Amino acid sequence: MNEPNGAVNEARPVQVSEGRTARKEATTLRNALLEARGVTRSFGTVQALNGVDFAIHPGEVVGLVGDNGAGKSTLLKILCGALQPSSGQLLVEGSPVVFHSPRDSRERGIEVVYQDLALATELSVLENVFLGREQRRTGILGRFGILDRNAMARDARETLDSLGIEIHDVAARCGLLSGGQRQAVAVAKAIRWGSRVLLLDEPTAALAVMEAEKIGGLVREVVKGEVGVVLVSHNLPQVHELCDRIVVLLRGSIVANLHREDTTVEEIVMWITGAARSRGN
Amino acid sequence: MKEDRVLAQPSVVATTNAGPGKTFRELEDERLAAEGVRRVARNRNFVRRLQSQGLVLVFIVVFVIMWVSSPYFLTTGNLLTAASVVSILGIMAVLETLLVIAGEIDISVGSVMAAVSVLLGLMAAAGMNIWLAAILGLLFSAAVGVINGVVTVYFKINSLVTTLGTYSIFLGLAYALSSTSTVSVGGQGFDVLGSGSVGSIPVPVLFFVGIWLVVAVAARHSRLGRHVYATGDNYDAAVRSGVRADLLRVGLFVAVATSAGLAGIIVTSELGAAAPQIGTSYLLSVITAVILGGASLRGGRGRMVGTLVAVAILGVLQNGFALLQFSTYLEDTVLGCLLIFAVLTDRLVRRAER
Ligand SMILES: Nc1ncnc2c1ncn2[C@@H]1O[C@H](COP(=O)(O)OP(=O)(O)OP(=O)(O)O)[C@@H](O)[C@H]1O
Ligand SMILES: [Mg+2]
Numbered sequence: 001m002n003e004p005n006g007a008v009n010e011a012r013p014v015q016v017s018e019g020r021t022a023r024k025e026a027t028t029l030r031n032a033l034l035e036a037r038g039v040t041r042s043f044g045t046v047q048a049l050n051g052v053d054f055a056i057h058p059g060e061v062v063g064l065v066g067d068n069g070a071g072k073s074t075l076l077k078i079l080c081g082a083l084q085p086s087s088g089q090l091l092v093e094g095s096p097v098v099f100h101s102p103r104d105s106r107e108r109g110i111e112v113v114y115q116d117l118a119l120a121t122e123l124s125v126l127e128n129v130f131l132g133r134e135q136r137r138t139g140i141l142g143r144f145g146i147l148d149r150n151a152m153a154r155d156a157r158e159t160l161d162s163l164g165i166e167i168h169d170v171a172a173r174c175g176l177l178s179g180g181q182r183q184a185v186a187v188a189k190a191i192r193w194g195s196r197v198l199l200l201d202e203p204t205a206a207l208a209v210m211e212a213e214k215i216g217g218l219v220r221e222v223v224k225g226e227v228g229v230v231l232v233s234h235n236l237p238q239v240h241e242l243c244d245r246i247v248v249l250l251r252g253s254i255v256a257n258l259h260r261e262d263t264t265v266e267e268i269v270m271w272i273t274g275a276a277r278s279r280g281n
Numbered sequence: 282m283k284e285d286r287v288l289a290q291p292s293v294v295a296t297t298n299a300g301p302g303k304t305f306r307e308l309e310d311e312r313l314a315a316e317g318v319r320r321v322a323r324n325r326n327f328v329r330r331l332q333s334q335g336l337v338l339v340f341i342v343v344f345v346i347m348w349v350s351s352p353y354f355l356t357t358g359n360l361l362t363a364a365s366v367v368s369i370l371g372i373m374a375v376l377e378t379l380l381v382i383a384g385e386i387d388i389s390v391g392s393v394m395a396a397v398s399v400l401l402g403l404m405a406a407a408g409m410n411i412w413l414a415a416i417l418g419l420l421f422s423a424a425v426g427v428i429n430g431v432v433t434v435y436f437k438i439n440s441l442v443t444t445l446g447t448y449s450i451f452l453g454l455a456y457a458l459s460s461t462s463t464v465s466v467g468g469q470g471f472d473v474l475g476s477g478s479v480g481s482i483p484v485p486v487l488f489f490v491g492i493w494l495v496v497a498v499a500a501r502h503s504r505l506g507r508h509v510y511a512t513g514d515n516y517d518a519a520v521r522s523g524v525r526a527d528l529l530r531v532g533l534f535v536a537v538a539t540s541a542g543l544a545g546i547i548v549t550s551e552l553g554a555a556a557p558q559i560g561t562s563y564l565l566s567v568i569t570a571v572i573l574g575g576a577s578l579r580g581g582r583g584r585m586v587g588t589l590v591a592v593a594i595l596g597v598l599q600n601g602f603a604l605l606q607f608s609t610y611l612e613d614t615v616l617g618c619l620l621i622f623a624v625l626t627d628r629l630v631r632r633a634e635r
Contacts, residue, residue, distance in 0.1 A: 121514060121581075131508075132508075132522035134504040146498075
């Protein structure tokens, strides 16, 4: 749990006082898996994001925190192409990309668990895990788009088992699952397909303590590979425990970029509320 | 229908329940609630089964009533005629079911039928080969589907409004363009579509059963079918998972309109004449069959078997009214009752799931 990741440590970002992160040294060391540069987004007159620079590196869990309406979900949606930035740029491993829709980001191994759960409740667990990536049968039936339910069921079963998620019947409709189980399925789906970056928008919001810890464990497990994770959460103790780096959004701007070992939950709270800024940090 | 589709805005309420400051008791309550959910799950499935079994029961009741009331009802000839007649609406109901599952509705099918029929009449009168005219008629109906789909999907107009518009437009055109004298449409073996039979099975029935089989298998077992369900169930989830939901919906509008075109061609073939008035009666019956079959207007839910049974019920009813020489107006009344009955059961199922 506590092993610090070498690459991330060397690239330890510095705290900044005004809206911009000074992360140049990080990107020169190693290309970020996914990076946003100067991203701005407004909804009508509401400025949801204001020149945000943000990067995710391999093996890193980044906590993204901030008050309600700070722009966390908006940033995540831009990172996966569900929303387009008003201005600014996205880069995948150093090269500029434009994501027109989540289809584009998925192709690059970027998976999202949305705050508002994105499961189809009338479909089964396995159908949800495979939605948009259904496995067809081999041979002539497959040509006609006939699905290989057995193979998908086996795969979904393996995924859930390997993550320790207890769901008895992968053929059961998702509408029959409890809120926590649904969230677990959504996370499992993201982990199953996210080969580069996982963007998790409050994945533990509906979960009991045990389940939330389990998801935390999954996240730590996932980043042992080359995957990077962004975790949005209001559960600050959890964020502090789980994340290598904590980025604080305040009214659409990044106001702090804190390393876990250099900070405390109390300090994070100060940044979130804006108290730290006026302290003249 | 549409409002749910806008990317949901995160509300404060939705996020504060996440909070770190949750007491143990609250968490325990949540866990108990989850337990309850599991128990309710069993109930839900029970109600669903009741819904589909109820449909079969309705069919049996209607069937027995007709059997008792009329000595002609249970003869092979009569049943085949009944099947042939109801197949016209069945063809449309099958595709309309898919569209409703995807969360949309098309009420313009009747006017497309009428317009295609009149179009056939005009082309036949101009001396065109009738089979070529039929193909052009199908293309025309597909084009109407494109209009319905593009206006609804890309301009985000409620499909009820869009198709009410096209319903009016093409029904009006059909009447305006139809000459007062009946144009006969036929020759070149064209009447086989409406009146022919293979063995003893009428051709319209073959069309209906064939289309039903393909769509039923596709809906359940193909990727496209699953995408239709996902689109109607949770549009955002489908799009986020990479389903081309918009293209899919336009495609379904085209499929429904084309099925209406086919139905129009078959009826024209059967009557041997262009008839703009065929459109009006199918509006109510197609939608009734779909909803009676258990497809939910909120999307995401519906089964092709349900539509099949519903079509069979309507077939027996239509046939029975003809045999017993009841007023056709009363037929509308009964259809209306069935429609209400169907939406009430749907509501009941939904409530059981709360
Ligand atoms: N689709 C939208 N249309 C209009 N305004 C929006 C939309 N999405 C977000 N906003 C606005 O942008 C701002 C940032 O919202 P965002 O959802 O990113 O906040 P958040 O940090 O995720 O908050 P929370 O903690 O409540 O989830 C808010 O003021 C919100 O009202
Ligand atoms: Mg949010």
